Amino acid sequence: MTVYYSSAAGSHVGMVRANNQDSGYSGVDLFVVADGMGGHAGGDVASALTIKSLQELDREFTAPEDAASAFRDKLLTTNKVLSETVYEHPELAGMGTTVSGLITVGDQLALAHIGDSRVYLLREGEFSQITADHTFVQRLVDSGRITEEEAKTHPRRSVLMRVLGDVDSSPEIDTMVFRTQPGDVWLLCSDGLSSYVSDTELHDILTQRTSLDGAVDKLIEKSLVHGAPDNVTAVLLETHATPQADLEPKTVGSASMPIAYGEAESDSASGGGWLRGGRRVAPVPESHFEPRVDDYLDEIIAESRRRVRQRRVIWLLAVALVAAILATGTFLAYQWTQTRFFVGTNGDTVLIYQGIQQDVGPISLSSEFEDTGIPIDSLGAFDRRRVEATINAESIENAREIVLRLEDTDG
Structure with missing residues (x-):
């Protein structure tokens, strides 16, 4: 099947950080997002170097399997480049980056993925996540130790198990091949979008889009509405059955600027920032790699x-x-209740009861306190009706006074 593509890309530093550690690329055949880690230690350098290295893959491939293999090989080569960069610039030690990308080969796509950036697919109204996060909490979810809801607030949610960088000499990279069809919309994004904008909101923005550029703007805007404590990058790729305008390569984020080695973030980036309206926000947990032991x-x-x-x-x-x-x-x-009394009858004689005339289920709140010995039949009609309906007393003394009055009336 002959298909055609259109795309859009955008990136924003967010509301807290002072520099953008994300990078994105929307080319002719290559579409990729990289989210750097390391803060002032080189997250922006890692993502920018990676995007610039991967741009060599923006060319035609004869088979999607070849594209996937080339993608993996290039990422491993890039991993060495990052390690060599750290050797030349020791102040960048610990830097790394996630990568999620697609290469188009006709109506098929070769995907490569490492880290916690994501690839989503909107197809015929159904929105689904294609990639799996290489994070510690995702491993806990997969093993059934915690739930998806618990993962969202887990204190170790920023721990990455796989990244490119000087932290792992031979990282494992996921590659897959998919067939696409007209109407498909593929979203590649950093966790600055996926961690703060729900799947429902992502689905609504994509299904209600009037253009890809407008959809990218709305995705970033939605993250900003939620406070955007992290950098936000999104790349959209849509499949069509009819020819579209020629794709123009576009680079966003750190990769769109000259690489500056060893420049530290300002205090506002490392210590928290300000939201519109002057409200201070908490520092964003920095994603970092941990050894898989x-x-x-x-x-x-x-x-x-x-x-x-x-x-x-x-x-x-x-x-x-x-x-x-x-x-x-x-x-x-x-x-x-046991400080209260009332005068009543058991049907034969006049009694003084302790408690009140209510029951709680099978439990009675009153009990017989004293049998006066006065036959109920000896009372006049009026007094008899009063006793049968019960007469409340404020105390035992008051109850006995009532009984004495009944005796006088009887007499």
């Missing part, structure tokens, strides 16, 4: 389990406290 994983898993146990203990203590308050209130209420 069993001891490390076991320690983090144990920490997660400890947090779960702590939450359960707190929940149980709260339940126990509420139960104690309810029990105390019930006891005090019952004690109060």
Whole structure:
């Protein structure tokens, strides 16, 4: 099938950081997003170098499998370039970058992915995530140790298990081949978008688009509405059945500017920033790579389990406290009822009861206190009706006074 493509790309520094560590590229055959890590230690350098290196893949391939293989090889070569850069500029030690990209080959796409940037697909109204995050929390989710909801607030959510950089000499890279069809919209984005804009919002923006450029602007704007504490980069690729205008390569983010080695972020970038309106926001947790060792994983898993146990203990203590308050209130209420008295009958004689005339389920709140021995039949019609309906008394003394009046009337 002959298909045609249109694309758009955009990047924004966000509302907190002082420099943009994201880079993006929308070319003729190559479309890619890279999210640098390392802050002032070179996140912007890592993503920019990666994009510039990958631009050599923006050419025609005869088969998508060849494109996927070339993509993987180029990323491994780029990984060495980043390591060599750190050797020449030691102040950049620890820098790295995520990469998520597509190469078009006719109606098929070769995908390469490492890190937590993402590729989504909107097809016939259905919006789905194509790539899997290479993060510690995603590993916990996949193993069933935590839920997707817990992953969103997990304190280790910024820990990356796979990235390009001087942190791993031979990183594992995911590659896949997909067939695309007219009407498909592919979204490539950094976690500055996916972490703060919900899938529902992403779906709505893409389905309601009037143009790809407008959709990119709205995606970034939506992240800004949510505070945009991280850099935001998005690349859109749409498949068509009819010819489109020729694609013009576009570079965004750090890769669109000259690379500056070792320039530190300002204090506002590392210590938190300001939202519109003057409200201070908290610093953004910096994504970072951690070695994939069993001891490390076991320690983090144990920490997660400890947090779960702590939450359960707190929940149980709260339940126990509420139960104690309810029990105390019930006891005090019952004690109060036992200070009340009333005059009534068991059908034969006049009785003094302690408590009140209500029941709580099967529990009676009154009990016989004293049998006066006065036959109910000896009372006049009026007094008999009063006793059968019960006569409230403020105290036992008051109850006995009522009984004496009944005796006088009887006499």
